[in-house]
Amino acid sequence: MQRGSFQWMKSLNKSIILNKIRIDGPISRAQIAKETELTPPTVGTMVKELLAQGLIKESQLGASQGGRKPTMLVLHVQGFHIIGVDVGPSQIRFIISDLAGEIADELLQEIDPSIENEAFLKMLKQGIQLLMNQHPSLQFIGIGVAMHGVVDAEQGISIFAPNLDLRDIPIKETLEQSFAMNVKVENDAKALALGESWFQVGTAEKSMIAINIGQGIGAGMVIDGKLYHGEHGIAGEIGHMMIDLRGKKCSCGNHGCLQTIASGPAIADRAQELIDAGNSSILAQQHMPLTAEMVHQAAVAGDELARAILHEAGTYLGIALANLIHTFNPGFVIIGGGVAKAGSYILEPIMEAMKSRVIYDRAQDTVVQLSKLSDYGSSLGAVALVLSELFQPET
Amino acid sequence: MQRGSFQWMKSLNKSIILNKIRIDGPISRAQIAKETELTPPTVGTMVKELLAQGLIKESQLGASQGGRKPTMLVLHVQGFHIIGVDVGPSQIRFIISDLAGEIADELLQEIDPSIENEAFLKMLKQGIQLLMNQHPSLQFIGIGVAMHGVVDAEQGISIFAPNLDLRDIPIKETLEQSFAMNVKVENDAKALALGESWFQVGTAEKSMIAINIGQGIGAGMVIDGKLYHGEHGIAGEIGHMMIDLRGKKCSCGNHGCLQTIASGPAIADRAQELIDAGNSSILAQQHMPLTAEMVHQAAVAGDELARAILHEAGTYLGIALANLIHTFNPGFVIIGGGVAKAGSYILEPIMEAMKSRVIYDRAQDTVVQLSKLSDYGSSLGAVALVLSELFQPET
DNA sequence: ATACTTAATTAAGAGATTTAAGAAAGTAGG
DNA sequence: CCTACTTTCTTAAATCTCTTAATTAAGTAT
Numbered sequence: 001m002q003r004g005s006f007q008w009m010k011s012l013n014k015s016i017i018l019n020k021i022r023i024d025g026p027i028s029r030a031q032i033a034k035e036t037e038l039t040p041p042t043v044g045t046m047v048k049e050l051l052a053q054g055l056i057k058e059s060q061l062g063a064s065q066g067g068r069k070p071t072m073l074v075l076h077v078q079g080f081h082i083i084g085v086d087v088g089p090s091q092i093r094f095i096i097s098d099l100a101g102e103i104a105d106e107l108l109q110e111i112d113p114s115i116e117n118e119a120f121l122k123m124l125k126q127g128i129q130l131l132m133n134q135h136p137s138l139q140f141i142g143i144g145v146a147m148h149g150v151v152d153a154e155q156g157i158s159i160f161a162p163n164l165d166l167r168d169i170p171i172k173e174t175l176e177q178s179f180a181m182n183v184k185v186e187n188d189a190k191a192l193a194l195g196e197s198w199f200q201v202g203t204a205e206k207s208m209i210a211i212n213i214g215q216g217i218g219a220g221m222v223i224d225g226k227l228y229h230g231e232h233g234i235a236g237e238i239g240h241m242m243i244d245l246r247g248k249k250c251s252c253g254n255h256g257c258l259q260t261i262a263s264g265p266a267i268a269d270r271a272q273e274l275i276d277a278g279n280s281s282i283l284a285q286q287h288m289p290l291t292a293e294m295v296h297q298a299a300v301a302g303d304e305l306a307r308a309i310l311h312e313a314g315t316y317l318g319i320a321l322a323n324l325i326h327t328f329n330p331g332f333v334i335i336g337g338g339v340a341k342a343g344s345y346i347l348e349p350i351m352e353a354m355k356s357r358v359i360y361d362r363a364q365d366t367v368v369q370l371s372k373l374s375d376y377g378s379s380l381g382a383v384a385l386v387l388s389e390l391f392q393p394e395t
Numbered sequence: 396m397q398r399g400s401f402q403w404m405k406s407l408n409k410s411i412i413l414n415k416i417r418i419d420g421p422i423s424r425a426q427i428a429k430e431t432e433l434t435p436p437t438v439g440t441m442v443k444e445l446l447a448q449g450l451i452k453e454s455q456l457g458a459s460q461g462g463r464k465p466t467m468l469v470l471h472v473q474g475f476h477i478i479g480v481d482v483g484p485s486q487i488r489f490i491i492s493d494l495a496g497e498i499a500d501e502l503l504q505e506i507d508p509s510i511e512n513e514a515f516l517k518m519l520k521q522g523i524q525l526l527m528n529q530h531p532s533l534q535f536i537g538i539g540v541a542m543h544g545v546v547d548a549e550q551g552i553s554i555f556a557p558n559l560d561l562r563d564i565p566i567k568e569t570l571e572q573s574f575a576m577n578v579k580v581e582n583d584a585k586a587l588a589l590g591e592s593w594f595q596v597g598t599a600e601k602s603m604i605a606i607n608i609g610q611g612i613g614a615g616m617v618i619d620g621k622l623y624h625g626e627h628g629i630a631g632e633i634g635h636m637m638i639d640l641r642g643k644k645c646s647c648g649n650h651g652c653l654q655t656i657a658s659g660p661a662i663a664d665r666a667q668e669l670i671d672a673g674n675s676s677i678l679a680q681q682h683m684p685l686t687a688e689m690v691h692q693a694a695v696a697g698d699e700l701a702r703a704i705l706h707e708a709g710t711y712l713g714i715a716l717a718n719l720i721h722t723f724n725p726g727f728v729i730i731g732g733g734v735a736k737a738g739s740y741i742l743e744p745i746m747e748a749m750k751s752r753v754i755y756d757r758a759q760d761t762v763v764q765l766s767k768l769s770d771y772g773s774s775l776g777a778v779a780l781v782l783s784e785l786f787q788p789e790t
Numbered sequence: 791a792t793a794c795t796t797a798a799t800t801a802a803g804a805g806a807t808t809t810a811a812g813a814a815a816g817t818a819g820g
Numbered sequence: 821c822c823t824a825c826t827t828t829c830t831t832a833a834a835t836c837t838c839t840t841a842a843t844t845a846a847g848t849a850t
Contacts, residue, residue: 004408004433006807006836013399013838030797038399039839044799067796068846150755207626219722223618230724231602232758237721240754242714244640245651252754256640319637326632327614327722329625359635359647360545363627401805401838408807425828434808439830462827463815 017046028070054079082386083143086379089163094127097383101199121174142182144382146191156185184385188378193220195381196334208332213339258320262313264292271295281305296342310345318353336371412441423465449474477781478538481774484558489522492778496594516569537577539777541586551580579780583773588615590776591729601726608734653715657708659687666690676700691737705740713748731766
């Protein structure tokens with residue numbers, strides 16, 4: 001679209017109206033005009049077009065304000081659907097979502113650890129095709145892919161996926177050729193952040209940060225409803241934020257990275273270490289290698305050692321969060337990923353450590369919440385990638 | 396301006412053209428049309444208006460491309476002037492700058508440490524008036540104020556200025572009443588960042604961060620040419636980034652904040668501490684209390700202890716920088732403030748520590764430079780506050 | 791039943807960009 | 821030196837979208 005042209009201005013105004021309906025609907029034409037400061041005729045013509053496109057629909061009549069009843073407009077959430085794909089360390093999750101983030105269907109597939117680029121792309125294509133075939137009546141408008149590791153979001157390439165040991169996978173190009181629709185690719189932590197901002201925080205107006213704690217620790221930042229990538233696309237790689245100069249050695253070669261204390265594997269390792277040192281715990285009876293999940297379950301069961309370990313991890317996360325608040329100062333923080341399942345056992349020490357370290361009173365009240373999207377966080381984030389382009393095209 | 400109206404679009408297009416001339420001038424109308432994708436008639440009418448406003452002027456004729464010679468357009472840098480004010484811990488610097496950041500005149504005044512709000516505001520007004528009176532022929536379009544401490548940039552209020560122990564000073568309101576022109580107020584580290592981005596980095600396209608190391612350590616972040624404030628306006632308060640869990644106690648009550656190691660006072664304290672412990676150094680002969688400036692001079696003179704201290708401070712700064720790159724991932728980093736005067740004695744260990752800790756090759760090449768604006772950084776930043784509004788009005 | 795409100799649409803008017811054409815100023819070749 | 825061709829810039833009519841004003845539609849209230 002030619003920037004600065006009439007068409008461009010029109011599409012911008014149209015987006016404003018569409019977004020208004022999405023966020024504040026059901027809403028009448030008259031109220032849209034009031035709140036957006038556009039004139040009633042402008043709103044009228046735009047609404048007519050949006051109705052024709054099938055993006056919105058008229059619902060019931062609203063209550064009278066002393067005159068004619070307004071016809072309320074709402075997003076036609078079932079009008080179009082989106083495919084969301086979340087490529088994790090060991091499995092791929094495919095979902096079909098409507099425009100409101102309601103999941104209509106899903107598919108989970110295990111990844112062969114020795115998979116190669118070609119087979120991986122084929123697996124993606126087949127999974128998507130399978131889901132689409134099962135819902136021939138639905139109209140799909142885009143595919144979003146959340147991928148762990150380093151991603152070039154602009155090109156739509158997975159540059160490096162450490163857990164699969166794959167490099168330079170041209171995901172966007174391949175899928176756009178196969179399905180002839182808009183494809184967005186993004187790092188999973190960033191997708192999670194957008195998803196949370198889109199479906200949970202709601203308006204996506206505030207700056208927010210979503211921290212994904214699993215095998216590693218990553219974060220995504222949303223500013224004014226848009227993902228922030230940084231110069232090299234590595235903004236949010238907080239797993240390697242140094243917290244403790246003289247701490248444990250990290251896989252990256254440095255010491256005291258956040259990952260060495262608060263990631264899933266770090267929690268499991270720490271438990272093993274303390275048990276080996278002779279501390280008593282119900283975890284000592286485990287025959288399988290310990291996982292963070294087991295530590296959490298032990299904590300729920302009342303195990304003191306497990307609780308202490310989670311408390312320690314939470315404290316470090318809280319310190320890291322204080323650092324983030326002192327640098328990025330988000331209005332909203334979401335904790336997601338596997339470790340977030342430990343619930344209050346991890347959230348409480350996080351809050352405690354954060355509050356005691358943030359030096360501005362008002363910033364101490366930064367809202368911190370556990371993700372409610374659970375296992376669907378990243379896949380819904382992938383959906384949000386497509387939605388964010390549909391609803392707020394580039395200025 | 397009504398968003399989404401013709402006037403709004405026009406002013407936007409006008410800004411685009413003005414900016415094009417500012418950055419790429421001298422440039423012809425034809426070339427502006429090509430590069431901005433606006434049509435020649437549109438560019439023509441806008442240019443006519445900008446010429447009438449006195450913001451740009453026609454310079455010489457350019458070289459022929461095989462036809463009529465183009466008339467080149469440049470920013471009329473002397474057409475308007477701006478007052479920049481930098482309120483430091485002990486003095487106020489007033490400057491007059493043209494649109495290109497050339498300083499036409501300046502004024503430096505000492506602040507009485509026991510000053511109160513009223514007297515402070517009076518001092519500001521008198522300083523500005525004095526400078527303006529000395530240049531009656533100049534046309535002033537705005538006043539920018541860079542203030543240390545916590546600032547509410549939107550309201551234009553200095554909320555807390557620790558070094559002067561002042562609170563809630565309504566700077567913007569007062570100055571706008573007195574001088575009837577646009578007044579912008581901002582934290583000094585943030586102003587410095589904008590100034591560096593505006594006058595040094597040039598295009599202000601990249602994301603960048605400017606770190607101001609003096610009494611404390613603060614940073615300002617510029618994203619897409621705009622200052623980033625965060626939710627509570629404390630984004631960039633990196634002085635309290637925790638680096639060393641078991642480090643020194645900071646004035647904020649926590650341990651291991653960056654400030655406790657790398658600020659000016661911390662460097663001086665560290666020197667005193669090591670000398671008291673019996674280390675030999677030419678600084679030991681000093682009778683006055685040590686300052687970071689003295690440590691720097693001793694380092695230049697070859698003093699091993701001084702060099703070691705600066706190396707240590709630089710290393711910690713480098714670690715903090717690595718943390719920033721892993722979270723904010725700026726394309727450009729500027730080190731300013733008093734400690735930056737230590738030059739390579741501080742920059743080299745910063746780079747060394749940063750490069751060894753950043754885990755992505757490309758990010759290791761993040762450009763890090765010492766500020767070249769020296770003592771004028773914050774005051775030119777204050778000027779940039781006004782300029783940024785003039786040249787890129789809110790979308 | 792009449793007057794007043796509010797909601798939505800229609801019709802004419804205004805503002806800014808675009809398309810198309812022309813004027814101005816140079817270059818280049820014969 | 822004159823003509824043909826380029827490039828730059830301006831002018832004039834056409835087009836697009838928003839705005840203002842008036843109209844229709846549908847309720848509420850006395």
